[in-house]
Amino acid sequence: MSFKDLFKFYKSKNPPPNLNDVLDFDNTERISSQIKKIDVGNISGSNKNYGLKPNKTWEAYELVRHPGLIFIKNPFTSIGQRYWAVRCLQDYSKKPNKTNLDSFNLVPDGKEWWDVCHNNNDKLLINKLRWATLGYHHDWDTKVYSEENKGDFPQDLADLSKYIAQSLGFSYFNAEAAIVNYYHMDSTLSGHRDHSEENLEAPLLSFSFGQTAVFLLGGESKEEQPSALFLRSGDIVIMSKESRLCYHGVPKILQMDSRFWDCFEEENLVNKEFKEAVNICKEEVLWKPFADYLSNSRININVRQVLKRGHKRLCGDPEEKT
Numbered sequence: 001m002s003f004k005d006l007f008k009f010y011k012s013k014n015p016p017p018n019l020n021d022v023l024d025f026d027n028t029e030r031i032s033s034q035i036k037k038i039d040v041g042n043i044s045g046s047n048k049n050y051g052l053k054p055n056k057t058w059e060a061y062e063l064v065r066h067p068g069l070i071f072i073k074n075p076f077t078s079i080g081q082r083y084w085a086v087r088c089l090q091d092y093s094k095k096p097n098k099t100n101l102d103s104f105n106l107v108p109d110g111k112e113w114w115d116v117c118h119n120n121n122d123k124l125l126i127n128k129l130r131w132a133t134l135g136y137h138h139d140w141d142t143k144v145y146s147e148e149n150k151g152d153f154p155q156d157l158a159d160l161s162k163y164i165a166q167s168l169g170f171s172y173f174n175a176e177a178a179i180v181n182y183y184h185m186d187s188t189l190s191g192h193r194d195h196s197e198e199n200l201e202a203p204l205l206s207f208s209f210g211q212t213a214v215f216l217l218g219g220e221s222k223e224e225q226p227s228a229l230f231l232r233s234g235d236i237v238i239m240s241k242e243s244r245l246c247y248h249g250v251p252k253i254l255q256m257d258s259r260f261w262d263c264f265e266e267e268n269l270v271n272k273e274f275k276e277a278v279n280i281c282k283e284e285v286l287w288k289p290f291a292d293y294l295s296n297s298r299i300n301i302n303v304r305q306v307l308k309r310g311h312k313r314l315c316g317d318p319e320e321k322t
Contacts, residue, residue, distance in 0.1 A: 003191050003222040003247050010214050010228065010251040011188055017252065022214055023229035025061065025073050034227075035061040038070065043166050050160040051080015051269055055167045065227055066217055068203075068241025070168060074234030074260065079269050081234050081261040082281035085209050085290050087156065088180050088299045090114045091277065092132050096151045099132045118289050126293065129182050136177035136306045145177065145197070145306055147314055153178070156274060161205050161303045168238060170203050176306040183253050183298040185211065191222060191249040194239075194304065202305035203240035209233050209301075210294040212254040218247040233260045233294075253298055261291065 001009070010017045023031050040058045052075050059073040076084070093099060093113045106125060107113050117126040135153035136145045158175040165173035177197070181189065194204055208231045215237070218226035226247070231237065233256065239246070271278055280286040307314065 001225050003216065003218040003224065003226050003249075006226055006228070007191055007216060007249060007251045010216070019214070021228060023063075023227060025059075025071060025230070025235070026232075028059075028061070034064055035071075036064060038062050038168075040167050041169060043163070050156070050163060051077050051083045052160075052163070053077055055163075058167070060168070063217070063227060063229075063243075066243045066246065068239065069217055069243040069246075070238040070240065071229070072164075072236040072238070074232065075236065076234040076260075077269070078261050079281050081209055082287060082290070083269060083271070083274075083277055084160075084207065084301070085261070085294055085299060086277045086280050086287075087154070087274070088132075088182075088209070088301065089290060089293060090280075091274075092134060092154065092180050093129060097132050097134050098137050098151075100130045101128060104128075127184055130187075131182065132180045134178040134180070135175070138177065138179055143195075145314060150177075156271060157301070157303065164205060164236065164238075165203060168203075170240070172309050173202055174305050174307070175205075175303045178301055178303045181300040181302070183211070183213070183250070183300065185253050185255070185296055187250075187253055187298075189250040191216065191218070191247045193220075193245055193247055194302075195245055197304055197306045200244060202309075203238050204244060205303045206237040206239070207301040207303075208235050208237075208298065210256075210298040211296070212256045213250045213298055213300070214252040214254065216247075216249050216251060217243065220245055220247070222247055230254075232256060250300075259291075259295070261294065 023034060028035065038060050040055050040060050042056050058075045061071045063069040101107060101113060106128060107116055113129055116122060134151065136150040139149065153175060157178060161175040162173055210233055213231040215229050215231045216226040218224050269278055269281065
């Protein structure tokens, strides 16, 4: 079945799709012939800033049909999931980051989207945010990055991405651009390939929080039959090697059967630079609006390296390697 046909199959509402063939990493015995477990390097450095469990406990797998597609089963602590949800909703939606709302003047000057939604209980506005771009801003029309269209990349997200990349052997990964996608229960993401970056050798990292997605990964042609897998809250997908330029998409969002962020125990999440976000995670009253959002939505952060190794600018001469 082609990518288009399988996408249509899983997107269907009436009748709802049969999900028996979706790879479920909560039952690895059932799919053992389609995956292989991979080792995670025990690198130095603290993971407390990122809300991660020790990397020696991570469950990481590669798909046999798709070399380079790595799946990490939720390595986040519950407060870690809360932290990244808060950052995506409250902070990454702020200017100078760019969002799909910018051209519609839906947020009053001097106000922030999350504050307006929360203070006014504006349920219409809260569902209108679909994406935010960080660092090098993705141009949805030209698909081309430029030096004139970029902002500062969040340091915490850069550190998280680098730590995970290094744990999997990608020693020189630098996070330089990200798209944060905000999905609701009727949202989809059509099949596409990510090929705008100058550096297509570097992996693409994808983080999921909130409701469950059916994720399709195909080949370099839409005629190839894709694999389908569940992405639950906290799961990470890394597209590297052959899988880096494959078609992928999200035809379905599903109501999850448990709320991972509610299994909350006091954890020593340390991030001095973003104390406000950490405090929100620890106070149930402050956390509640974020939990309400996640109960009917999914957040995906996909992070990529734009520049070739050793380059400081697009199309520039290589400088000192970092």
